[in-house]
Amino acid sequence: MxxxxxxxxxxxxxxxxxxxxxxxxxxxxxxxxxxxxxxxGLPRTGLAVLCGVLLALSFPPYGLWPLSLLAVAGLALLTHRRTARQAAWTGFAFGAPFLIWLLFWLNVIGPDAWLLLALFESLFLAAMAAGQAVTSRLPGWPLWTACLWVTQEWARDRVPLGGFPWGRLAFANTSSPYTPLAAIGGAPLVTFAVALSGALLAAAVLAVARRGSDGRWRLRALAAVALGAAAGVVGYAVPIPTAGTTAGGPASAEIAVIQGNVPHAGMDFLGRPMQVLQNHVQATLALAQQVAEGKKAKPQLVIWPENSSDVNPYTTPEAYAAIQQAVDAIGVPILVGALVDGPDAQHVQNEGIVWAPSTAAVPGPGAHYTKQHPVPFGEYVPFRSVLSKYITRLQRVARDFAKGTSTGILQVGPARIGDVICFEVAYDGIVDDAVSKGGRVLVVQTNNATYEHTDQPDQQFAMSRLRAVEHGRAVVIAATSGISAVIEPDGSVEQRSELATAAELEADVPLRDTLTVADRVGAAPEWVLSIAGLLAVGAAVGISTARRRRSTRTD
Known part of the structure; x- marks a missing residue:
């Protein structure tokens, strides 16, 4: 052609x-x-967004914990027998509004930090939802759904850069029927039980929706509801001892907490140098005066919060003298929070320092605990040489915080305390070590002044309540501007301060030596449940692949 x-x-x-x-x-x-x-797909996506909002409302300061069950059930229904790709999008649509709402307090640092972290963390929920879809074809799928919630939290609590545990189901259930389970298997077991109840609720809904003429659907629905309720009420059978013990020393100690307040909230909460320190010194001197006048009982130790000394007391003579004045006035050791230089010129250390009165055998600063888990981008800058060139705001973190290498076991007066600093209360391993290595009372030194008018202080306070039950220890929280508190070993709140005000709390706190089951088993429940979730996904993928191959050969 x-x-x-x-x-x-x-x-x-x-x-x-x-x-x-x-x-x-x-x-x-x-x-x-x-x-x-x-x-x-729009209706399904809209419902996923709604479920994410419900989950956010289950967390403090709202604390509507039953909504966490509905949120889990809703996501299970939306991903049931969907493809992994469809479910991943549904999981992201669920996770993004949940975490954007929950972490809104990060907007204080910057909207970019807030949104990037929330959206990144949502990817873990997207992966979990894909796993739920795959395993929803297996027998007993509500069990695998619950395991995958633990798997998701296990991963998110560890990676990247040490993880970010905010938003765990357990932290929405720190005063619910599920809370006592923390004494058996820690926060992971609480998450598992909540997720199991939610998934079983979804199973009951599916049984009703697919009801047939034989009436067996009623039995399936009732069984799912009964099992879900059992997972919720079994916690009432868990004993939570609260009395002090004498094996390791006195059964209690009179502890005072000083909340000195800060000049103002936000990124520049410190004000002029030594102002925060002087606030805590003056509040301690006022307490000493009340003790001298017989208006208050003399404490056996005093707790100051993180950053209560806003200058390095070792290198600032005025700060050293002011702290010693306060310690001598009250006449008992004070646990002081301070930033100190070291171990080199490029680093500082966030420390809790035991400061003894002049009448002690060794007066002045003594044993100390250095924070083990500095916050990335807040207390140190990963990849500083590269990122600082493009994100100039990171230059405000002038020096990186060095990581501590030992657990915060400190003898402060008659009490052997387990000290954790601020966000460390969210990390299972750090708190577990503080108890299993000898802490008879947990002390949380914290400075949430940056987030004073946000939901963050309430969210962190709830974590401390769960830790009390998990480890059978009283928890004493000292905050610069709130929330300071004394929490009993059963999670009940004996005293709590208001935000943005100076306050002094004092209580006779039980000191305990016995370990809970959760202390003894450590991270084993989390690993077992997480691996079970992964194995279920693997089994579901294997079964599906085998079926496709058989179908291909038949065709």
């Missing part, structure tokens, strides 16, 4: 009207199909 040649010498290809028309028709057809898929 002859080809036509155009004047420029190129071969002229004859027009093919039918091909062009077919191509032009195919593109709108594909677009219409994609739009149809998007429109069909």
């Amino acid at each position: 002859a080809q036509a040649v155009d004047p420029g010498g190129a071969v002229a290809v004859p027009d093919r009207p039918e091909a062009a028309e077919g191509a032009d028709a195919a593109a709108p057809s594909r677009l219409r199909r994609r739009l149809a898929v998007v429109r069909a």
Whole structure:
């Protein structure tokens, strides 16, 4: 067949009207199909967003913990027998509004930090939802759904850069029927029980929706509801001892907590140098005066919060003298929170320092605990040489916080305390070590002044309540501007301060030596449940692959 040649010498290809028309028709057809898929998925996405908001409302300061069950059930229903890709999008649509709402307090640092962290953390929930869809075809799928919630939290608590545990189901259930389970298997077991109840609720809904004429659906629905309720009430059978013990020393100690307050909230909460320190010194001197006048009992030790000394007391003579004045006035050791230089010129250390009165055998600063888990981008800058060039705000973190290498076991007067600093209360391993290595009372030194007018202080306070039950220890919280508190070993709140005010709390706190089951088993329940979730996903994928191969051979 002859080809036509155009004047420029190129071969002229004859027009093919039918091909062009077919191509032009195919593109709108594909677009219409994609739009149809998007429109069909909008209700499911909207419901996922709603479930994410419900989960956010289950956390403090709202504390509507039953909504956590509904949120888990809703996500289980939305991902049931879907493809992994569909479920992953549903999980992201669930996780993004949940974490954007929950972590809104990070907006104080910057909207970019807040949104980037929330969206990144949502990817873990997307992966979990994909796993739920895959395992929803297995027998006993509510069990695997609950395990995958623990798997998701296990991963999110550890990676990247040491993880970020905010938003665990257990932290929405720090005063619910599920809370006592923390004494058996820690926060992971609480998460598992909540997720199991939610998944079983979803199973009951599916049984009703797919009811048949034989009536067996009623039995399935009732069984699911009964098992879900059992997971919720079994915690009432867990004993939570609260009395002090004498094996390791006195059964109690009179502890005072000083909340000196800060000049103002936000990123620049410190004000002028030594102002925060002077606030805590003056509050301690006022307590000493009340003790001298017989208006208050003399404490056996005093707790100051993180950053209560806003300058390095070792290198600032005025700060050293002010702290010693306060210690001598009250006449008992004070646990002081301070930033100190070291171990080199590029680093500082966030420490709790035991400061003894002049009448002690060794007066002044003594044993100390250095925070083991500095907050990335807040207390140190990962990849500083690269990121600081592009994000100039990171230059406000002038020096990185060095990581401590030992557990916070400190003898302060008659009490052997387990000290943790601020966000460390969210990390299971750090708190567990503080108890298993000898802490008879947990002390949380914290400075949440940056987030004073946000939900963050309430969220962190709830974590401390769970730790009390988990480890059978009283928890004493000392905060610069709130929330300071004394929490009993059963999680009940004996005293609690208000935000943005100076306060002094004092209580006779039980000192305990006995370990809970959770202390003895450590991270084993979390590992077992997490691995079970992963194995269920692997089994479901294997079964599905085998079925496809059999189907291909049959065809």
